[in-house]
Amino acid sequence: MTARIKIWSSRNLSYTARMQLVNYVLLSLHMYWTQIYVLPKSVLQDIVKICRAFLWSGHAYSSKPSSIAWERICCDKQSGGLGFRDVLLWNIASIGKYVWALATKQDNVWIKWVTSVYLKDGEWWDYQPNNTASWYWKQVCSTKDKLKLVFTEAEFGAMSKYSVKQVYNKLAGNRPKVHWDRLVWNRLNTPKHRFISWLAIQSRLQTTAKMAKIGISSSASCLICGQKDEDHHHLFFDCSYNKECLDAMKAWLGINTTAVDLHQLYRSIKHGRHSKFRKQVYYAAIVALVYLIWRCRNTSLWDQLVPAVKVTVGTLKQTVKSRIQAILPKYVNKKDNSWFVSL
Numbered sequence: 241m242t243a244r245i246k247i248w249s250s251r252n253l254s255y256t257a258r259m260q261l262v263n264y265v266l267l268s269l270h271m272y273w274t275q276i277y278v279l280p281k282s283v284l285q286d287i288v289k290i291c292r293a294f295l296w297s298g299h300a301y302s303s304k305p306s307s308i309a310w311e312r313i314c315c316d317k318q319s320g321g322l323g324f325r326d327v328l329l330w331n332i333a334s335i336g337k338y339v340w341a342l343a344t345k346q347d348n349v350w351i352k353w354v355t356s357v358y359l360k361d362g363e364w365w366d367y368q369p370n371n372t373a374s375w376y377w378k379q380v381c382s383t384k385d386k387l388k389l390v391f392t393e394a395e396f397g398a399m400s401k402y403s404v405k406q407v408y409n410k411l412a413g414n415r416p417k418v419h420w421d422r423l424v425w426n427r428l429n430t431p432k433h434r435f436i437s438w439l440a441i442q443s444r445l446q447t448t449a450k451m452a453k454i455g456i457s458s459s460a461s462c463l464i465c466g467q468k469d470e471d472h473h474h475l476f477f478d479c480s481y482n483k484e485c486l487d488a489m490k491a492w493l494g495i496n497t498t499a500v501d502l503h504q505l506y507r508s509i510k511h512g513r514h515s516k517f518r519k520q521v522y523y524a525a526i527v528a529l530v531y532l533i534w535r536c537r538n539t540s541l542w543d544q545l546v547p548a549v550k551v552t553v554g555t556l557k558q559t560v561k562s563r564i565q566a567i568l569p570k571y572v573n574k575k576d577n578s579w580f581v582s583l
């Protein structure tokens with residue numbers, strides 16, 4: 241796996257591409273587990289470490305701090321995460337298959353064998369292995385203890401078929417939902433705009449104000465206007481340059497709202513009386529704007545160059561239009577269609 245990441249890391253991939261690769265690695269591990277069984281915890285922790293480092297830095301090993309905790313990333317998208325699987329929980333759910341087979345007294349050779357060697361006539365749900373038991377058997381027993389925290393014996397035994405996914409969901413628990421997932425994961429968004437927006441909406445971009453606070457940057461000033469500290473409030477959209485871009489975007493799409501910050505703007509559209517398609521177009525434009533503002537700020541940092549507002553707005557219009565034209569949904573009615581064409 242590290243070897244594969246080494247090949248990827250030489251390619252200077254975007255966050256979105258890395259996100260997809262990490263998800264792919266984690267998913268293929270699950271495929272593996274559904275066929276075979278226990279992986280030691282230390283191996284799983286190493287896998288998480290490598291995936292985390294690769295996501296944030298593009299390399300297999302990195303001390304670069306993460307902007308968002310791994311547990312959060314492993315939540316589903318409606319709960320603010322990236323929908324990665326939590327490999328430790330998934331492993332517990334996979335081994336749970338054996339716990340369930342014993343609890344429901346399935347008829348197979350393995351069950352007969354552990355019953356005669358370890359379990360004897362004892363009650364499985366309260367059974368504890370002794371020290372001389374094999375490593376593998378102890379893993380099955382400790383998995384049972386973890387499952388006991390979320391299942392009663394009756395609940396567990398009542399499952400007529402074992403589903404790793406169902407048990408995983410139960411172990412992961414119900415996480416609180418966020419209200420902004422539709423903005424970030426909207427289907428009409430340009431894929432590479434999603435990750436930056438996901439960070440921006442949670443105020444987790446590495447702004448100069450944040451960098452100055454932890455001593456990495458000597459100045460906290462906005463890299464675009466230089467007038468105020470660059471924090472999330474200033475970037476979206478208090479900064480005069482960004483505000484101008486936002487106003488141009490609103491005028492272009494005919495968005496009537498006085499909302500000026502990212503959350504307000506999203507909420508006013510979400511609760512507004514617009515068709516589903518229009519809302520999706522608005523969302524795609526907002527995340528494109530967030531992405532372009534962040535890019536402007538980065539080109540200012542690395543190349544001391546900020547494009548004119550007109551140029552940024554032009555790029556925004558073009559990107560949004562060509563993305564949506566390419567994947568135009570079928571349900572768009574005539575009125576919305578002609579509105580979109582007129583943009």
Ligand SMILES: [Zn+2]
Pocket residue numbers: 462463464465466467468474479480481
């Ligand atoms: Zn500024």
